[in-house]
Amino acid sequence: MKKPRIKYFYQLIGSHLSILLIALLILSILFVQYVEEFAYEEKAEELERYGEQILRELERPRPGTDLQTYVSLLKAQGIDFIVFDQQSRVLYPFSEAFPPIDLTEEEWNIIEQGETLVVNRDVERFEITMTFVAMPYVSDGELVGGVLLASPVSGTREMVSELNKTLVTAILIALAVALLLSLLLSKLHVSRIQRMQKATSMITNGRYDVNLPETNFDEIGDLSRDFNKMANKLQQSNEEIERLENRRRQFMADVSHEMRTPLTTIAGVIEGLRNNMFEEDQREKGIRLVSDETKRLIRLVNENLDYEKIRSNQVTLTKEEVESEELLEIIQEHLYLQAEEKGDHIVIEPEAGTVIYGDMDRLIQILTNIVKNSIQFTDHGQIFLRAFKEPAHMVIEVEDTGSGIDVEEIDLIWRRFYKTDFSRGSGQFGLGLSIVKQLVTLHEGDIQVESTKGQGTKFTIRLPHKKDPEA
Structure with missing residues (x-):
């Protein structure tokens, strides 16, 4: 069963588009992940900055004075915060959005070491997915609790979703432009190959007077130049073969012509001698004539043999x-x-x-x-x-x-x-x-x-x- 053929033109278009599509998909995935991580990191850094301000407020002699201002300010930005003690109890302010904090032992170890705990996405301890940071609260050199700030990740997701839509639109536009360019470039390359295919068919049919456009732009140009050289060599070889064939035919004709006369003379004299057609005084003349013509034939053969020996380098000087x-x-x-x-x-x-x-x-x-x-x-x-x-x-x-x-x-x-x-x-x-x-x-x-x-x-x-x- 004959295998289906796919034209080279379509192969080029398919390869161009598939390479572009794969490249765009990989870049898009990497870009979205980078932007998403960057957005979460920015959110976490923002929460840390507010947390540092709250901690400075807690270190004042009357810490509760301005905390309510922070509550209202952060609430307007979709950020909630609490102050908790070492038993994970909420000290300020109490909010239904923040049930008692259930930190793991590993997370408590981070806070106890005086470091900031950052969780970009948490879906288990809150009703919605949140980003939160927990910062240690130290008083008189001792850890007394911490400050936790949290913000929903819905805003970040919406931003990533919009980014994905923009990327999809950009990919579609890029594919459309790539398809147009691929059609033009594929047509250009295929036309060059078709010219070479046509030239090959001409040579197959015995026509060697082909001349492909030569360029130094790429390998196809080099191939065209080599193809022209090959065609020229084939034409020269074909002309040489024709010349040799003509010489062979001429040689056979010349040899036949040269041998016909002496052979005819010899045959005529022998026939005359056999039938006693010569007078006695003419017999010796006829015999001499046969001898001369025989020597002429021998000389012709010897000269031909000598010529061929010389041409084939069989003669040693x-x-x-x-x-x-x-x-x-x-x-x-x-x-x-x-x-x-x-x-x-x-x-x-x-x-x-x-x-x-x-x-x-x-x-x-x-x-x-x-x-x-x-x-x-x-x-x-x-x-x-x-x-x-x-x-x-x-x-x-x-x-x-x-x-x-x-x-x-x-x-x-x-x-x-x-x-x-x-x-x-x-x-x-x-x-x-x-x-x-x-x-x-x-x-x-x-x-x-x-x-x-x-x-x-x-x-x-x-x-x-x-x-x-x-x-």
Whole structure:
């Protein structure tokens, strides 16, 4: 069975009002008790003051002269008094309101010790609830009795009753004001939470372009700021996932495209050979074509495997100090025939005595890919290989006088399988420069490209020097 839900809005109002009501009730009870005790204490102090005056009158040579004046004066204020002896008998004046005083032994002990007995509320010895004080009467150093003054507590009760009515009215007004404020504040807080709930629903539905108002006022403002950061991160992650998915689809399309042509060629030649469709002098040419296309497929697979190994950090570099002149000569000799086929001339210009710190095999792979790219786009031109030293880096430059690259394509050449229109029919797969970029990064280096359409291209590689172990 589904449990009933209570909206947060009503929870806030209920919590505000309940806290206020409990606080008001506690304060009211404490306040009423304090006022009540204070009123009784004030009444007792008033009775004590009158009692002291009566005792002073009793100490005069003719004590009965002015006592009647006190009787009339105190009667007008609702106060009665008597003078009693040690046997609790009333000596003056006799009144039906005061039967013989029945003091307990404990109360007599207080009077005998010369102290004033104060009873705020007494309901047993009088017909009505009274406040009374009993003060010891000492004559010639001996206790002869006491003076008792009493006053009904009805006046004090009426005052407390009026105070209670006032407090109830004040509580009701306070609750009404608190209810109004609670409605406003609860609506404000709930609206902020509802905005966050709406934003959460948007993210759940795949919409990450949310932006909650940020404030430094309270924790909800901090939560909104963190929520916006989370949404931004999710949006970036989602965009990255989409980019990766697009790259995956593009990769599959490119691989399929690159493999279709050689496989089609191989299948056609094999079918022709099997059906004796080639003349004898064409058979050797067909076999060479199958061999070339097979090597092309193997190269495609190897380049893909190499690229993935580099990207996943599965390649370990064996760095050493390589003489720049030796490295550039190896590239020149290795690609001499390919350059000659295009009518190109490879020129090396190494700075004397300079060394490059890196993996020899990977450096050859980097420069081979770049120079092959330059040969591909250069006809009857020159390709310069330079190496020179800078304070923090060793610089290798590969510059050609070829057709150059469009400005908008410069940042695209590092992409996997990206090929310019000039290379579409060249049989290259567009993986070489991607591998170059990854290998240079693996060497903690940097590679940049400068190119002007129709005037050539220059690749600049900067590799850090070998670190001094004592530094």
